[in-house]
Each structure stands twice: as C-alpha cells, then as structure tokens.
Amino acid sequence: MKAYLTRHAQVFMRTLGDFARSPAATLLTVVMIGVTLVLPTGLYVGLLNLQRLTLGWQPRGSLSAYLAKGVPHATVIAAIRQIPGVASIRYISPAEGLRAFATSSGLGTTAVVFRHHNPLPGVAVVTPLGTKPSSVAHLAAQLKTVPGIAHVQSNLAWVKRLDAALALGHRIVVILAVALGLALILIIGNTTRAAVASRADEISVVGLVGGTNAFIRRPFLYAGALTGGLGALCALILLEAAFLALDGPIAALDRAYGAHYHLSGPDLSQALGLLGLGALLGWLGARIAVGRALRSRRI
Amino acid sequence: MIELKHVFKRYSLGTEALSDVGFSVARGEMAFLTGPSGAGKSTVLKLICLLERPTRGQVVVNGHDLARLRPHRLPYFRREIGVVFQDNRLLNERTVFDNVALPLLVAGMTGDEVRKRVLAALDKVGLRGRERGFPLALSGGEQQRVGIARALVHRPALLIADEPTGNLDAALSDDIIDLFQEFNHHGVTVLIATHDLRQIERLQARVIRLGEGHMVNAA
Ligand SMILES: Nc1ncnc2c1ncn2[C@@H]1O[C@H](COP(=O)(O)OP(=O)(O)O)[C@@H](O)[C@H]1O
Numbered sequence: 425m426k427a428y429l430t431r432h433a434q435v436f437m438r439t440l441g442d443f444a445r446s447p448a449a450t451l452l453t454v455v456m457i458g459v460t461l462v463l464p465t466g467l468y469v470g471l472l473n474l475q476r477l478t479l480g481w482q483p484r485g486s487l488s489a490y491l492a493k494g495v496p497h498a499t500v501i502a503a504i505r506q507i508p509g510v511a512s513i514r515y516i517s518p519a520e521g522l523r524a525f526a527t528s529s530g531l532g533t534t535a536v537v538f539r540h541h542n543p544l545p546g547v548a549v550v551t552p553l554g555t556k557p558s559s560v561a562h563l564a565a566q567l568k569t570v571p572g573i574a575h576v577q578s579n580l581a582w583v584k585r586l587d588a589a590l591a592l593g594h595r596i597v598v599i600l601a602v603a604l605g606l607a608l609i610l611i612i613g614n615t616t617r618a619a620v621a622s623r624a625d626e627i628s629v630v631g632l633v634g635g636t637n638a639f640i641r642r643p644f645l646y647a648g649a650l651t652g653g654l655g656a657l658c659a660l661i662l663l664e665a666a667f668l669a670l671d672g673p674i675a676a677l678d679r680a681y682g683a684h685y686h687l688s689g690p691d692l693s694q695a696l697g698l699l700g701l702g703a704l705l706g707w708l709g710a711r712i713a714v715g716r717a718l719r720s721r722r723i
Numbered sequence: 724m725i726e727l728k729h730v731f732k733r734y735s736l737g738t739e740a741l742s743d744v745g746f747s748v749a750r751g752e753m754a755f756l757t758g759p760s761g762a763g764k765s766t767v768l769k770l771i772c773l774l775e776r777p778t779r780g781q782v783v784v785n786g787h788d789l790a791r792l793r794p795h796r797l798p799y800f801r802r803e804i805g806v807v808f809q810d811n812r813l814l815n816e817r818t819v820f821d822n823v824a825l826p827l828l829v830a831g832m833t834g835d836e837v838r839k840r841v842l843a844a845l846d847k848v849g850l851r852g853r854e855r856g857f858p859l860a861l862s863g864g865e866q867q868r869v870g871i872a873r874a875l876v877h878r879p880a881l882l883i884a885d886e887p888t889g890n891l892d893a894a895l896s897d898d899i900i901d902l903f904q905e906f907n908h909h910g911v912t913v914l915i916a917t918h919d920l921r922q923i924e925r926l927q928a929r930v931i932r933l934g935e936g937h938m939v940n941a942a
C-alpha cells in the first residue's frame with residue numbers, strides 16, 4: 425500500500441514537472457477551460473441569488489381571506505387555525521386596513537370620510553407551510569369552505585409564474601453545463617491526444633520493457649485531472665472577479681430601493697464541487713483519448 | 724528456452740520474410756543468429772519478443788506458447804526477457820539513471836531497491852558515475868551499454884540483442900560481446916543477431932544461420 429502511494433506520488437510529481445516545462449501551453453488550456461466553465465457556473469450562482477432575492481420579497485404564496493361582514497373575527501381565525509398546513513395567520517382589522525390604505529394611497533385626510541362608516545372587511549393573511557403551488561392551491565380551497573369567509577384571494581398565479589421562470593433558468597443552466605462539460609472533455613481529450621503523440625517513443629519503449637496500459641495511462645490521467653481542476657480554479661477566479669465588479673452597482677441599487685440585498689458568490693462547498701467536477705471531467709477526457717490511442721497500437 | 728517450429732512470416736504488404744524457420748535455444752545457452760542483411764534476423768527476434776506475430780507456425784519462449792498468450796499477460800511476458808535494440812531505443816530526455824530504471828518502475832518497484840539495482844547494472848557495463856548524464860552526451864558505445872544495462876536490470880532469464888555491435892568499432896564490439904558472455908556465464912540465456920563474422924569466429928558459441936528467410940543450418 426505504501427509502495428502504491430509512493431508510485432502515485434512520483435507520477436503526480438512528474439506530471440507537475442511536465443507542466444512546468446511547458447507553462448505557456450498549459451496556461452492556455454487552463455484559461456480556455458476556465459472561460460468554458462465560467463458561463464454555466466456564473467448563471468447558476470446568479471440564479472441562486474435571484475431565488476434568494478425573490479424569497480425576500482414576500483412570504484411565498486400567502487393567501488388573503490376576506491371575512492364576511494358582521495362575523496366575529498376570533499371565531500373565523502380559530503377555525504382557520506384548525507386547518508392543517510397553515511404556518512401562520514395575521515389578522516388585519518378593518519380599522520388597520522383603513523389606516524394602511526390611507527397612508528399608502530396618500531389620501532390621508534380624505535380617508536377620514538370613512539371614519540364612521542368603514543367599507544373594508546377584516547382580512548386574515550394566511551401563510552401556508554408548503555411553498556409548492558399545489559399546496560398553496562389546496563389550502564385556498566380549504567379556506568373557502570370555512571364559514572364566515574366571503575372570499576379568498578391567492579397570489580398563486582404570480583407564484584406559478586416565478587416558479588416557472590426559475591425552473592426555466594435551471595433548465596438552461598443544466599443544458600449549458602452539459603454542453604460545456606462536453607466541451608471540457610473535448611478540450612482535454614485533444615490536449616491528451618497531442619501529448620500521447622508527442623510521447624509516442626516513450627510509450628513504445630515503456631511497452632517494450634513490460635509497462636501495462638494502466639502504467640502508460642497514469643501520467644496522462646493525472647495531467648487531465650490536474651488541467652481540469654486548474655481550469656475550474658480559473659473559472660472560480662473569473663467568477664469572483666465578476667461578482668466583485670458587480671458589487672458596486674448592486675450596492676447603489678440597495679441604497680436607491682432601501683432594500684438590503686447582498687450579492688453572494690459561490691460558497692465553499694460549491695467551489696469545491698466545481699473543482700472536483702473539473703478534475704473529474706478532465707480525467708474522463710484524458711481517459712477516453714489515451715484509451716483510443718493505446719487501442720490503435722499494434723499487438 | 725526458445726523454440727521455433729515451422730515458422731512463416733509474411734508482412735502485410737510484401738515479401739515472405741521467413742519461410743519454414745525452426746530452431747531451438749536451450750536454457751543457459753548462448754547463440755548467434757546470423758545471415759546477410761534482409762535474411763530475416765530482426766524478424767525472428769521480433770517474433771520472440773512478440774513485437775510481431777507469425778503468419779504460421781509456433782513460437783515458444785520461456786514456456787509460453789506465444790500464440791496463446793492473453794493480451795493482458797503481454798507486459799508480464801515482456802518482463803521475463805531483456806531486449807537490446809540496434810538503435811538502442813533510449814529516451815533522450817531522461818537521464819541514464821531513469822532510462823535504466825524504467826523496467827523496474829513499470830514492474831512497480833520503488834525507492835532504494837531501484838537505486839541499488841540501477842547502480843549495480845551500470846557498474847556491470849562500466850558506466851558507474853554516469854547516471855546523472857543524458858544519453859545524447861554519451862558516445863555510441865556508451866549508449867549501447869546503457870541499453871544493455873536497461874535490458875539486464877530486472878534480471879531476465881533471457882537476453883536477446885539485435886546487432887548490438889552494428890555501429891561500433893572492433894575494440895568496442897569485443898567489449899560488448901564479452902559482456903554478453905559474462906552474463907551467459909551467470910546463467911542468462913543469450914541470443915544475438917549479428918552479421919559480424921569476426922565475433923562469431925572469436926567466440927566458440929553456437930551459430931544459427933539464416934539465408935533469405937530459410938534455415939541454412941538446422942543445428
Ligand atoms: N515491417 C516490415 N514490413 C514489410 N517488410 C518488412 C518489414 N520488416 C522487414 N521486412 C522485410 O522482411 C525481410 C527481412 O527483414 P529483417 O528481418 O529486417 O532482416 P535482417 O534483420 O536479417 O536484415 C526483408 O526483406 C525486409 O524488407
């Protein structure tokens with residue numbers, strides 16, 4: 425086992441040595457892979473940010489239950505509380521509603537007209553436990569059967585549209601990731617093919633003295649994984665730079681809208697995941713290329 | 724150790740290189756394979772180390788019927804023999820040490836054992852102290868001796884050499900062949916392809932003669 429590890433460590437160090445000998449070519453490949461990976465990764469992280477942002481906008485899929493006139497609100501609230509799947513209830517009395525209306529409409533004084541005859545009903549704002557559109561719809565249907573509730577209004581259509589948009593975004597990210605992952609495999613496959621060709625002499629001599637295909641493959645696989653991993657690192661650096669550049673404008677938006685939104689780049693686990701994926705795809709590209717080259721050898 | 728029976732070899736496009744060749748070399752024996760240029764000497768050696776396969780006939784080496792050797796066993800078979808090439812096939816970007824160490828590294832040997840064996844092999848061929856140098860900085864004779872050290876470092880039971888003295892002057896040739904004879908005295912079976920008649924006369928070794936792909940003597 426120790427000998428096995430020593431052997432791998434030696435091959436790994438030799439791979440690093442080969443990289444150091446041709447820094448320009450290696451750098452070019454690494455940057456090429458970085459640029460290839462930065463697009464889907466950037467979109468993905470952007471999408472996560474968007475999702476977080478819209479979550480902050482409003483309790484997702486809340487329902488407004490309008491009480492019938494003259495019904496004691498405590499009874500209705502108690503009945504709603506019995507329904508499973510309700511996360512929270514906030515009751516807005518007609519008086520509160522009028523006050524809010526007066527402020528937000530700017531009709532502060534005019535609203536005084538309604539002081540003796542308030543036309544607004546009481547409203548129970550119900551937040552469901554589930555965030556899926558189907559569970560929101562189910563809760564809406566149940567609320568309608570509660571005696572004393574005149575009308576239920578949901579933000580379901582809006583929720584559905586947002587979900588559809590985010591799902592589309594995710595789908596686009598997946599398609600891009602698959603396409604550009606394939607591109608990475610091709611880039612490294614091609615680099616490996618060239619490396620195998622330029623070391624044909626060495627490969628044939630190693631074969632002559634009894635090297636197995638696994639032994640011949642090993643340095644190329646390390647080189648592929650290392651190139652893929654470095655390419656992913658390059659993508660992370662590019663991404664971090666892009667987020668840094670966006671930080672200023674976002675902060676300006678923050679001030680303008682009084683919102684507190686902070687743009688966040690990939691976290692540690694996402695970064696490690698990307699590095700691992702880059703290394704894995706690089707290994708795969710090298711494995712395919714060197715496997716083809718070895719099969720085409722005679723005997 | 725080596726046995727060829729009714730071996731024919733026709734290259735994909737072209738002449739019949741070997742027709743009905745048969746001979747055997749016993750364990751511990753040293754033999755020369757000789758004949759004019761184009762007689763098929765190199766072809767015979769390629770069949771023995773499985774760089775080529777015969778069109779017809781049987782080749783048995785160190786107990787392996789080569790036609791039946793499974794592809795994944797080929798590397799392990801190659802480790803049982805040592806081969807010296809006329810153009811020595813050294814890796815010019817690797818040091819002398821690394822070149823000689825290669826058969827040990829591919830067999831999974833590491834560390835001090837590799838170092839000990841490589842230095843011992845270089846000592847045997849008279850190149851101790853040159854291990855840090857690169858092949859192109861050596862003379863033709865020295866390069867050939869690096870090739871011999873590489874063929875012997877893993878202590879194979881069989882050593883085959885294709886024109887090992889082809890590019891060397893008489894004195895150097897004598898040294899190289901004497902080296903082979905010394906290995907033979909230590910129990911290694913040796914087969915050398917050469918058209919260097921001087922060596923054949925100098926040593927009292929067995930001679931297998933080929934002429935245009937046929938056996939000339941069936942001894
Ligand atoms: N790879 C090859 N393809 C086609 N013909 C070959 C090949 N190798 C050798 N030959 C032919 O086979 C014959 C024997 O060659 P070779 O074994 O090299 O003879 P020697 O080593 O005795 O000079 C020659 O006619 C040569 O041209």
Ligand SMILES: [Mg+2]
Nearest residue numbers: 764765766885
């Ligand atoms: Mg020849």
